[in-house]
Amino acid sequence: MLEGILQGLTTAVTPINLLMVIAGCMVGTFIGMLPGLGPISAIALMIPITYGLEPSTGLILMAGVYYGAIFGGSTSSILINAPGVAGTVATAFDGYPMAKKGHAGKALAIAAYSSFSGGTIAAVLLLVAAPSLASISLTFQSTDYFALMVLGLTAVAAFAGKGNVIKAILMTVLGLMISTIGTDQTQGIQRFTMGVPDLIDGISFLLLAMAAFALSEALMVVLRPKSDADRVKEMNAQSNLGSLKLSKEEVKEMVPVISRSSILGFFVGVLPGAGATIASFLAYGMEQRLAGKEKGKLFGTGSVRGLAAPETANNAACSGSFVPLLTLGIPGSGTTAIMLGALISYGIQPGPRLYLDNPTVFWSVIISMYIGNVVLLILNLPLIPYIAKILSIPSTILTPLILFFSLIGVYFVSFNTFDIHLMVLFAVAAVGLRLLDFPLAPMLLGYILGGMMEDNLRRALLINNDSWSFIYERPLTLTILVIAAMTLVLPYIISKASIWFINRVEKNMAK
Amino acid sequence: MNKSTRNFLAASAAISAMIFAPAVSANPIEEIHFLIPGGPGGGWDGTARGTGEALAKAGAVKSVSFENMSGGGGGKAIAHLIETADKAKTTLMVNSTPIVIRSLQGVFPQSFRDLTPVAGIIGDYAAFVVHKGSDLADFTALSNKYKADPKSVAIGGGSVAGGMDHLVAAMVMKAAGADPKAVKYIPYDAGGKAMAGLLSGEISALSTGFGEAIDLAKQGEVNILCVTAKERLAEAPDTPTCYEQGAAVEFVNWRGFFAAPGISDEKKAEYVAALEDMYETPEWETVRARNGWVNIFNGGEDFVDFLEYQEGEMKTLMTELGFL
Numbered sequence: 047m048l049e050g051i052l053q054g055l056t057t058a059v060t061p062i063n064l065l066m067v068i069a070g071c072m073v074g075t076f077i078g079m080l081p082g083l084g085p086i087s088a089i090a091l092m093i094p095i096t097y098g099l100e101p102s103t104g105l106i107l108m109a110g111v112y113y114g115a116i117f118g119g120s121t122s123s124i125l126i127n128a129p130g131v132a133g134t135v136a137t138a139f140d141g142y143p144m145a146k147k148g149h150a151g152k153a154l155a156i157a158a159y160s161s162f163s164g165g166t167i168a169a170v171l172l173l174v175a176a177p178s179l180a181s182i183s184l185t186f187q188s189t190d191y192f193a194l195m196v197l198g199l200t201a202v203a204a205f206a207g208k209g210n211v212i213k214a215i216l217m218t219v220l221g222l223m224i225s226t227i228g229t230d231q232t233q234g235i236q237r238f239t240m241g242v243p244d245l246i247d248g249i250s251f252l253l254l255a256m257a258a259f260a261l262s263e264a265l266m267v268v269l270r271p272k273s274d275a276d277r278v279k280e281m282n283a284q285s286n287l288g289s290l291k292l293s294k295e296e297v298k299e300m301v302p303v304i305s306r307s308s309i310l311g312f313f314v315g316v317l318p319g320a321g322a323t324i325a326s327f328l329a330y331g332m333e334q335r336l337a338g339k340e341k342g343k344l345f346g347t348g349s350v351r352g353l354a355a356p357e358t359a360n361n362a363a364c365s366g367s368f369v370p371l372l373t374l375g376i377p378g379s380g381t382t383a384i385m386l387g388a389l390i391s392y393g394i395q396p397g398p399r400l401y402l403d404n405p406t407v408f409w410s411v412i413i414s415m416y417i418g419n420v421v422l423l424i425l426n427l428p429l430i431p432y433i434a435k436i437l438s439i440p441s442t443i444l445t446p447l448i449l450f451f452s453l454i455g456v457y458f459v460s461f462n463t464f465d466i467h468l469m470v471l472f473a474v475a476a477v478g479l480r481l482l483d484f485p486l487a488p489m490l491l492g493y494i495l496g497g498m499m500e501d502n503l504r505r506a507l508l509i510n511n512d513s514w515s516f517i518y519e520r521p522l523t524l525t526i527l528v529i530a531a532m533t534l535v536l537p538y539i540i541s542k543a544s545i546w547f548i549n550r551v552e553k554n555m556a557k
Numbered sequence: 558m559n560k561s562t563r564n565f566l567a568a569s570a571a572i573s574a575m576i577f578a579p580a581v582s583a584n585p586i587e588e589i590h591f592l593i594p595g596g597p598g599g600g601w602d603g604t605a606r607g608t609g610e611a612l613a614k615a616g617a618v619k620s621v622s623f624e625n626m627s628g629g630g631g632g633k634a635i636a637h638l639i640e641t642a643d644k645a646k647t648t649l650m651v652n653s654t655p656i657v658i659r660s661l662q663g664v665f666p667q668s669f670r671d672l673t674p675v676a677g678i679i680g681d682y683a684a685f686v687v688h689k690g691s692d693l694a695d696f697t698a699l700s701n702k703y704k705a706d707p708k709s710v711a712i713g714g715g716s717v718a719g720g721m722d723h724l725v726a727a728m729v730m731k732a733a734g735a736d737p738k739a740v741k742y743i744p745y746d747a748g749g750k751a752m753a754g755l756l757s758g759e760i761s762a763l764s765t766g767f768g769e770a771i772d773l774a775k776q777g778e779v780n781i782l783c784v785t786a787k788e789r790l791a792e793a794p795d796t797p798t799c800y801e802q803g804a805a806v807e808f809v810n811w812r813g814f815f816a817a818p819g820i821s822d823e824k825k826a827e828y829v830a831a832l833e834d835m836y837e838t839p840e841w842e843t844v845r846a847r848n849g850w851v852n853i854f855n856g857g858e859d860f861v862d863f864l865e866y867q868e869g870e871m872k873t874l875m876t877e878l879g880f881l
Binding site for chain 1: 596597603624625626627628629630632633662664665708711717718719720723741742743744745746747749750752753754756757758759760772773775776777778847848849880
């Protein structure tokens, strides 16, 4: 194995391959920054170019584009609330509020450090354990995925911090409801498509996220024009827009968050049925729980932890998804499916024998990920002050631009004009909900987890002949469900218990 | 391909026509516009772009262009082609077996009869696959276990219930003399996830495309129990057919092209000839080998006959299964 790693290292640092890492990262970052356009678009663009390259070189280029796009996707999430990639939707939860407060540079820097750390830690994990991790990707069955989605849904509590629990739950339910639109997998019948053929395939997550966040935000700006006093205040807040400075306190806060989220993200990424989006939501929910009462309340208002957690997790998951791809030949996401196709066209079949048959390809790709993360950091940090200045563009120009790029971005995914109409409809509805103070993030959470939760549950029931016994028969499922129950109940019990304890102590004192 | 996969491939390519320099051909066609009913990156997209590339590079067509139009399981593009038939004489739409299935299901009101079928060009047989550690040694073992207790055999696939993988499983079981209605079909949202389900041990067998299965079989992860061809395939002489194991049925998932309704017979003949001649070119061979496709040319009237036969077979099966 060591010999293979060394061989991979020598391949990865050849000038052409280094050039490809840099080129891939740059292209990926740029495409990822455009709202709606993600790694799939970026990699698909690269495919014709890769035909003429060596397998390792081609794959290194594609991998660079992949994590470059995830990296770049956070920029549009943070600056204009328009997630470039589904995996960076959770980044907008705290990144955008932070940028709005005038700390855009800081938010981008936190995202860059988090992405770098997540990607690097995951690359190290890959290097150390990739071949033996394959079995982990296969331990999860539909019942376990179902439990994982239930655990993910408990994260909804993270959004209740701002006050209204009922509203957060209602919006989660709305998201669950929207996820049922389209063709039902287990019976093949159409649900709530109302005879509209364009709804047969359901509603895309990115469309929903862009409508709820970017479009509705732009519409709100039009609806509520700023007063002159506000504008002056904003100008002052923007004076150090480009500053990357983090206080010692903030760095201290980030370190444990990043280490936890990168490991969580990596293992969720290893599972073929989960992926970067799920990883970012899980990390966000977990960190909100662990942050404690005071810090937890800051989530959703520009919390350092709330930004670092999903940003770390999605990059780690991205690297993690290479485990099933390379060691089993199983793509866990659309992006890795395209990469699998490219590998096969080189005559390389990924699988348990890849690292023995083609050690150069296997190890050079993993090592190039490490290099790629360094490249991304070096490439992005100096640019942040300039990119952050986008926010100082007057809103009369910025708002139409956001509207334009959001609509074009969603259209370029499907090439279906119906999606544009649908998006505008959702955006208008989202504006109404925002005016009534309904949080929109829980809706997205309910949508993405709800769809997967239903599919996995129904699959589990089918396999188990409609018996629910898998809940207690499979230890893994049971464990995850117990953790989910505990995350819901424990904080309540602890607060009750501590009140009871304090009361008792006080009584004793009184005696 | 799942929702997230059906994605943007090359905006530039979709917007601007890609023009290749023609090499040699006696009588090149002026222009072909490929209409792709799904998003970039999927199987339809690859077929259309690969064919266009081969035709243009071989000099059989002077200019080719591509247009993605997803929606309604392909129905949007079909409706568009019919609506604009007068102006779309140079358009070829790519499609595959699902056009037959979805039209029967009523996903869209039109069928292949409302278009001009040109030719089927590539195909993939279906296969039954088990995990390498499975106690099911061959298809007979699988069908016997199924006959004894259908509920004990969970068969997965990468499409919805009533979709192609499900229908193939039912079709083969029926041919083996078992009850097709009892198939315990477990749907996954993509072929890759179905394969992960098989390897995790939650399903006993997988109904999938032979092309997808053979690569994993070569890695020793899975065993192919049988392939839905009449005779053993040249590229896999060791893989038994379902035919020889008591399930006399043949199924091939084709991909091919359709022109707008009402184009002239000469125009149609020109397209059929261009696609047939394409087989001989090294340019096509490059594209074909790169994608691992199997040549099965089925042009003009033969293609229409085949579609009618497949439709009849699917209709019987789907009626029996209660999907119609």
